[in-house]
Each structure stands twice: as C-alpha cells, then as structure tokens.
Amino acid sequence: MDAKIFVQILEIAFNKKVSDVHFETENPPFFRGKGQIIRSKLPNLTSEDTEFIANQILSHHNRRWEADQKEFDTSFSLPSGARFRVSIFRQRGSFGIIMRVIPAYIGTFEDLRLPPVLGEIVTAPNGLVLVTGPTGNGKSTTLASMLRHINENFSYNCITIEDPIEFLFSSDKSCIIQREVGIDTDSFSSALKAALRMDPDLIMVGEMRDKETIEASLMAAETGHLVLSTLHTQGAVSTINRLIGHFPPDAQEIVRHRLADILVATISIRLIMNKTGEFILPVLEIMRGTTTIQSCIREGRLDEIEGHMENSRSQYHMQTLDQHLIQLHEQDLITIEEAKRLSHSMDLERKLMFTN
Known part of the structure; x- marks a missing residue:
C-alpha cells in the first residue's frame, strides 16, 4: 500500500457513492453500497498496510498514535474535496480503519425523501x-x-x-x-x-x-x-x-x-x-x-x-414507525418482508391487512 493507491481507493469510493470503506488486515478493502458489504478484488491488506493508512490519516491532523490508545475518531479529506468520517481502532494487535463517505452535496428534504x-x-x-x-x-x-x-x-x-x-x-x-x-x-x-x-x-x-x-x-x-x-x-x-x-x-x-x-x-x-x-x-x-x-x-x-x-x-x-412502513407498502415502494424486518411491532402484518 502506498499513498497513491490509498487515494485512488478513496476516490473510487467517493465517486461511486458508496457509504463506507473498510480497511482490515488479512482482508481486501471492503465497500458498503446500497446497504450491502462488497468485497473488493484488491489484494489482502497486511498489518503494515493498515498501519500506513492509519498514519496517513493521523498525519493529516498532525497527530500520532499514543502507546495506550485503542481508538480514535476524526475526519479526512482529499485535494479533490472528497471528505470522510474516520474511525481508527486496534483489532488483534493491528489497526483497522472504517471511513464513512461524506457526500459533497447537502440534500434538501425533497432530495432525501424527508417529510416537509x-x-x-x-x-x-x-x-x-x-x-x-x-x-x-x-x-x-x-x-x-x-x-x-x-x-x-x-x-x-x-x-x-x-x-x-x-x-x-x-x-x-x-x-x-x-x-x-x-x-x-x-x-x-x-x-x-x-x-x-x-x-x-x-x-x-x-x-x-x-x-x-x-x-x-x-x-x-x-x-x-x-x-x-x-x-x-x-x-x-x-x-x-x-x-x-x-x-x-x-x-x-x-x-x-x-x-x-x-x-x-x-x-x-x-x-x-x-x-x-x-x-x-x-x-x-x-x-x-x-x-x-x-x-x-x-x-x-x-x-x-x-x-x-x-x-x-x-x-x-x-x-409511528409502523404507520410510515404501512404508507410505504401501500405506495408499493417496499416489500412486506422488509417492513416486518424493520418494525418493532409483532402485529404489523395485521395492521397491513386492516388498512387494505
């Protein structure tokens, strides 16, 4: 892993609009897209690779990893303007890094399908x-x-x-x-x-x-x-x-x-x-x-x-959550299986039948 490859991975994540990038030892980088974890075809990362990534992020803020430190939350940005929220942590003696992509555009309520x-x-x-x-x-x-x-x-x-x-x-x-x-x-x-x-x-x-x-x-x-x-x-x-x-x-x-x-x-x-x-x-x-x-x-x-x-x-x-789930189901936007998975209620299916 070098700085050029690290930046390329982040640029791909930002441009493809994935939500997260995972760097962990003995695994290739993972991406989360549309809620699903996607295993990349890149080589497995070594402990030296993840340490290099952690140090790249820390040096961005003129910080160093303290000997007794276990985790650290921060941000990271690229010259292109791409920005990430970062969680650095220790796992099995090595570093792990998860980077959340921060969209460049702040959506309106309408963009995000949020109620007025x-x-x-x-x-x-x-x-x-x-x-x-x-x-x-x-x-x-x-x-x-x-x-x-x-x-x-x-x-x-x-x-x-x-x-x-x-x-x-x-x-x-x-x-x-x-x-x-x-x-x-x-x-x-x-x-x-x-x-x-x-x-x-x-x-x-x-x-x-x-x-x-x-x-x-x-x-x-x-x-x-x-x-x-x-x-x-x-x-x-x-x-x-x-x-x-x-x-x-x-x-x-x-x-x-x-x-x-x-x-x-x-x-x-x-x-x-x-x-x-x-x-x-x-x-x-x-x-x-x-x-x-x-x-x-x-x-x-x-x-x-x-x-x-x-x-x-x-x-x-x-x-309530159930009322919104029922509304989305009535609009034919979600399946009943997804609605039931998210609901806190044991009788969502009965509520759906009642509304129909």
Whole structure:
C-alpha cells in the first residue's frame, strides 16, 4: 500500500457513492453500497498496510498514535474535496480503519425523501430537537438537511459542535460557525457552555454522549435557544428513557419535568431497501411536543405516547414507525418482508391487512 493507491481507493469510493470503506488486515478493502458489504478484488491488506493508512490519516491532523490508545475518531479529506468520517481502532494487535463517505452535496428534504414537517419543527424558536436511530441510518445527513433549511430561509447565528466535523457549510442567510471537538474545543460540554456566550440562535450538538453534555444541552434549550442533537436510540420512548437514565434516581423526576417543557420533537430514522433493491428509503417516527405529549412525559406515562402519535397524524403530522412502513407498502415502494424486518411491532402484518 502506498499513498497513491490509498487515494485512488478513496476516490473510487467517493465517486461511486458508496457509504463506507473498510480497511482490515488479512482482508481486501471492503465497500458498503446500497446497504450491502462488497468485497473488493484488491489484494489482502497486511498489518503494515493498515498501519500506513492509519498514519496517513493521523498525519493529516498532525497527530500520532499514543502507546495506550485503542481508538480514535476524526475526519479526512482529499485535494479533490472528497471528505470522510474516520474511525481508527486496534483489532488483534493491528489497526483497522472504517471511513464513512461524506457526500459533497447537502440534500434538501425533497432530495432525501424527508417529510416537509421537519422544516416546521426546526424553526421552533427554542427547545430541544433530537434525531435518533442506530449508527449509519442517516442521523447526521438529516441534521445537515435541517441546518441547510435554516441557512437558506432564516437569519440565525448557528453554532455546530461536532466530533468530527462532517458536512461543511457556507453561511447563506444564516451565519454558521463549526467547531470540532479535539481541535477547536476540548469537549461537547465545554463547547456548549462557551456557545452560550457566542450570541447563538441555534446550537447543533453532534451527539449527546454523557451526562455533562445532556445537562448543558438542556440548559441551553431552557435559556431560549434551539438545540439540535442526536442519540443512538430507536424511538421516542427509548430516547426519553435514555436521557432521564443518565441522571441519578433522585434527580430523574426533575429532569422529566424539564424535558417535558423543552422537547420540541424526536425524529427517529431507519433506512430500508426499496422494492427493486435500487435505492434506500428513510422510515421515520416523528413525535412532537404537544400539550398531551408533555403531560405524558411529565407524569411518566410513556406507554401512552405511541397511541397519541398514531392519533395525531393528520393534525400534528406525527407518525409511528409502523404507520410510515404501512404508507410505504401501500405506495408499493417496499416489500412486506422488509417492513416486518424493520418494525418493532409483532402485529404489523395485521395492521397491513386492516388498512387494505
């Protein structure tokens, strides 16, 4: 492996619009395309090859691998403008590298097949908006699309705190400041505290990883700012439980009340293959902080939330995951097998029969 071959592999990945590139010892480079892992026909990588790749990425940031270090997240860019989010890790004594392709173009809601209600949600004057879902299901892309909508339509001062910075923004109607953890700031929580002194209208936090970041995000939302962030949860109820669970038992009731007051919406996203296998579609659960939802959160009646979401589709544009799966199936976009695979419900098939 040399620098020229490494760059060629990344250029191919970027131009072919794959989502990820994997470099691991004793295997050729792997690509992920249309949700599937694709084994390349290149030679197997040695431990020297993966160490070379890791050092190429680290030197890009004037960093070195510390002796006691086990993993490192960063970004990487090519002279052509292609950009990647990178995870470097140790496995069986060697380096492994997974590089997520960051699209050069930030899609609109229409481009990404996201519902227009996201534009309404993201223009709330203050509060907390959470985009949730498993890794690799489009949380960052959805957040970027929401920020694009703000940038094109409103005069806001927007501050992003990311680890690493993914999509690069140019200020349009809004002013956008992007800070990277480890380079521009020490941590999410310290950057959040600093952001409050930077005249923000909107603060985007790449990920709520710990209690300190959650507490700082709640405080920013409570003091009149709009805060956008992500969590690795699969739905509204699990998101609320995860947030509250970061706090000690004697503080959880207070946190629940605080959350009820500021939660604008949770948007839980999963990706599903379309019927022809040619492209991937987003499936969204959307919960909005209506008076009824606020009461459920405040009083701990979380088991009632899904029912309220189902009944508020026409009025508030809320929807459950199953409702969106049923809609996509009725539009003949996905198979019933794919719908059942993604659903959390044991009776999705019965719901499909009922709607037909």
